[in-house]
Each structure stands twice: as structure tokens, then as C-alpha cells.
Amino acid sequence: GQQLNQSPQSMFIQEGEDVSMNCTSSSIFNTWLWYKQDPGEGPVLLIALYKAGELTSNGRLTAQFGITRKDSFLNISASIPSDVGIYFCAGLNMDSNYQLIWGAGTKLIIKP
Amino acid sequence: DSGVTQTPKHLITATGQRVTLRCSPRSGDLSVYWYQQSLDQGLQFLIQYYNGEERAKGNILERFSAQQFPDLHSELNLSSLELGDSALYFCASSASLSRHYEQYFGPGTRLTVT
Numbered sequence: 001g002q003q004l005n006q007s008p009q010s011m012f013i014q015e016g017e018d019v020s021m022n023c024t025s026s027s028i029f030n031t032w033l034w035y036k037q038d039p040g041e042g043p044v045l046l047i048a049l050y051k052a053g054e055l056t057s058n059g060r061l062t063a064q065f066g067i068t069r070k071d072s073f074l075n076i077s078a079s080i081p082s083d084v085g086i087y088f089c090a091g092l093n094m095d096s097n098y099q100l101i102w103g104a105g106t107k108l109i110i111k112p
Numbered sequence: 113d114s115g116v117t118q119t120p121k122h123l124i125t126a127t128g129q130r131v132t133l134r135c136s137p138r139s140g141d142l143s144v145y146w147y148q149q150s151l152d153q154g155l156q157f158l159i160q161y162y163n164g165e166e167r168a169k170g171n172i173l174e175r176f177s178a179q180q181f182p183d184l185h186s187e188l189n190l191s192s193l194e195l196g197d198s199a200l201y202f203c204a205s206s207a208s209l210s211r212h213y214e215q216y217f218g219p220g221t222r223l224t225v226t
Contacts, residue, residue, distance in 0.1 A: 045214055048213075088154070
């Protein structure tokens with residue numbers, strides 16, 4: 001089946017650092033979604049992207065729909081302790097029968 | 113708070129048993145999705161219902177079944193439970209129109225099979 005490659009798998013960051021993660025696919029997608037999951041909770045939708053090249057912000061978070069339509073990026077500026085969690089990307093294309101394809105997640109951990 | 117509710121929050125049961133998980137979607141949402149998340153794993157899509165009809169199936173075992181009722185709440189039935197079924201089960205809902213693919217997740221049901 002289709003897969004999304006999400007990287008990195010995990011990140012150790014210092015408070016205040018900027019963070020970047022991405023999702024790539026061999027297929028073209030026409031929707032990209034970014035979610036954050038806190039431990040034991042349900043994922044929360046952060047940003048939705050619908051057009052190639054689209055750049056959308058939500059507070060300190062900025063996500064981009066790659067121009068090739070095969071990738072998406074999420075950046076977090078000036079990280080704070082509550083940014084810790086797992087970030088999932090999800091994509092949609094016609095080949096997926098209109099079902100979201102999920103990445104495996106990027107785990108964000110604050111260095112002590 | 114996403115507006116999606118799930119009950120129960122926790123469930124502990126023995127192998128071979130059957131359980132029912134319940135989900136109420138956000139007000140006005142017609143689509144309900146069920147996901148399974150094993151420890152430290154990603155989200156595995158199980159099944160989707162739209163306005164009472166099954167719309168899509170993912171990696172759902174034959175021992176599992178679901179339905180969506182006329183009031184749009186949904187139930188996921190898990191039978192002949194095995195140890196490996198222990199996981200978080202999430203329900204998500206989405207609207208029927210332009211934001212159909214933006215799914216909003218409930219808090220989940222943690223199932224422990226002993």
C-alpha cells in the first residue's frame with residue numbers, strides 16, 4: 001500500500017530551538033494534514049494544506065505543501081516544553097480511495 | 113476538546129471476551145472513523161462510516177465489526193479478544209462538505225486484554 005515517510009523518527013531538542021520535520025511520498029498528494037498527539041490523548045489537528053506551495057501558520061507552527069506535491073514540512077519556532085509529543089503527517093490522494101495515509105510520527109523530546 | 117466523545121475511557125478484560133466501544137461524533141459530522149494505536153506505534157485505520165453506511169475498510173480483523181446508528185453515534189465491537197488487541201482505540205469524525213478530510217479525534221479508549 002501507499003506509505004508516507006516521516007522524518008526524523010525522533011528529535012531531542014533544547015527549549016528555544018527551532019524544529020523541522022517532513023513527510024515525503026512517491027505519489028502525488030492533494031491534501032496534507034499535520035496532527036499532534038500528547039501521551040494517552042487523541043491526535044489534534046494542527047494545520048491543513050490543500051494547494052501546492054501553500055504555506056500556513058498556526059502560532060509558532062508553520063507548515064508547507066511541497067511544490068512537487070510529494071512532500072510537506074512542519075516547522076516549530078522557539079520550542080517550549082508543551083511542544084513535546086508525537087507529530088503525525090497525513091496525506092490524501094485519489095489513489096487512496098479518499099482515505100488518509102498516515103506517517104509513522106516524529107517524537108519530539110526536550111533535552112533535560 | 114474536539115467535540116468527539118468516546119466511552120469508556122479504560123477497559124480491562126480477559127482473552128476470549130467481547131467488548132463494545134462507543135463514539136459520538138461532533139455535532140453535525142456525518143463521518144466516523146475508527147483507528148487502532150498499539151503501544152508506541154502509529155495509527156492504523158480500521159473502518160469508516162458515513163451517514164450510517166460503511167464507506168471504507170482498512171486493516172480491520174474479521175473479529176472486529178462496527179456500525180453507525182441513525183443518531184450518528186458509532187460502536188466498535190471487538191470479539192474473541194487476544195492479548196495483541198490491547199491498544200488505544202480512537203474514533204474520529206469529519207464533516208460532510210468541504211472539510212471532509214479534516215478528522216477530529218476523540219480522547220480514545222484504552223483496552224487492556226489480560
